[in-house]
Amino acid sequence: MRVTRFVLPFRPALLALAASVFAAGCSVSPTYQVPTTPAPAQFKEMQGWVPAAPADALERGPWWTLFGDPVLNDLASQVEVSNQNVAAAVAAYAQARALVAEQRASLFPSVTLNGSGTRSGSRGGGGAATVDANGNIIGGSSGGDVRNNFRLSIGGSWEPDVWGRLRAGVTAASAQAQASAADLAAARLSAQGELALDYVSLRSVDAQRELLKTTIEGYERELRITQNRYNVGIIPHSDVYQAETQLATARSDELSLSSQRAQLEHAIAVLVGKAPAEFSLPAAPWNVTVPDVPVGVPATLLQRRPDIASAERRVAAANEQIGIARSAYFPDVGLSANYATAASRIGDLLNVSAATWSFGLSAAQTLFDAGATRARVESARAAHEQAAANYRQTVLTAFADVENQLTATRVLAQQQDLRRQASEAADKVEQQVLNRYRAGQVSYTDVVTAQITALNARRNLIQSQADRQTTAVALIQSLGGGWHAQP
Secondary structure, three states, X not given: OEOOOOOOOOOHHHHXXXXXXXXXXXXXXXXXXXOOOOOOOOOOOOOXXXXXXXXXXXXOXXXXXXXXXXXXXXXXXXXXXXXXXXXXXXXXHHHHHHHHHHHHHOOOOEEEEEEEEEEEEEOOOOOOOEEOOOOOEEOOOOOOEEEEEEEEEEEEEEOOOOOOHHHHHHHHHHHHHHHHHHHHHHHHHHHHHHHHHHHHHHHHHHHHHHHHHHHHHHHHHHHHHHHHHHHOOOOOHXXXXXXXXXXXXXXXXHXXXXXXXXXXXHHHHHHOOOOHHHOOOOOOOOOOOOOOOOEOOHHHHXXXXXXXXXXXXXXXXXXXXXXXXHHHHOOEEEEEEEEEEEEOOHHHHHOHHHEEEEEEEEEEOEOOOOOHHXXXXXXXXXXXXXXXXHHXXXXXXXXXXXXXXXHHHHHHHHHHHHHHHHHHHHHHHHHHHHHHHHXXXXXXXXXXXXXXXXXXXXXXXXXXXXXXXXXXXXXXXXXXXXXXXXX
């Protein structure tokens, strides 16, 4: 239960002195420290990589321009202004900033102005009576009485932040706003990264479709040659059937790629904030540039990754909640002041002789709450520990992301060289088998096998090129965005 509030009159000088004492205040929030996390000196998978210079990590910048594709540059620039997930994050950040302003307003006095007017009267016995515009009784008995009463008052109240509870609320709201800003950066980076991944996948599909188009043209020529050879009785009909099977399979694969391309195009439309029906992306040559990504020391992730920044700011906000809960152990103190005038006519409201004033101080202290305050403090501490654990887990996950992408980058570079060698060798085998078939030295089954092997090798090479680009995008995201400083 709480004790009854009491109000005492104060002289202005005494009130000013009390206000200055209350304004000094104190803080019951624990001193904030960033939770400790593992900080290795370098990444395990960074052998052969050159660490980024400190200046490289100043600005994230338009990292997608490093892929040298004008269409990708144009699409990525639309994400920030048109993507609805980013727009939602922008609104959430604006809301968080408004909450900071609301919390900061609690540090200052609130002033209210009230005005009222009433008209009352009584009526004696006998006869009807009316009242004119000036309040005079017309008709009826003379026992009636009509009165006007107007009142104007201005009052103020202030809760001095003696124990730092209000300042802790402002600090917590500010930390939440900073976390929201980091969430916005994370949403923007995620949308831009997803766009880059979808775009690279679409261009790789275009490359595969072009490859299949050329392959289908070659299969059509082979089918005509095989049909002519069958017509003159050189080969069996089964060779024609096999050629037809090869051609139909290739055409089916081309249709599957068309479906994949349509889905990727629709996904890109959504990312840039457009309806799929209003968006199209024509086929274009694929720029297979893979940028070299300079990697900083692991500690730079703690400053660059927006998800880590968001998690750390939420730990800071949780730390202030402990102070807010602790402030319940101390009395609530309030100051109030009021100045009012009353008159029977509006013109007399400014008459100082009719004015009243008051100053007051109020205090309330919880004497017994069966441990509720202690429970709230323990709950706030547990929430802080939870936020700290989430922060450490986010950091560990970030380290693992970078290690994974570094490994994939190194392996895919080696794999692409091997797949290029395999594709070149398969092309030579295919041509040799075709020559031997036309010379009657091998069956058409050998031709089909060689063609399938060559086509798969070519498609695998295209896929490895796409994998290298998508891995570069993923590594940039893992590092928190682009690394080049603006001029």
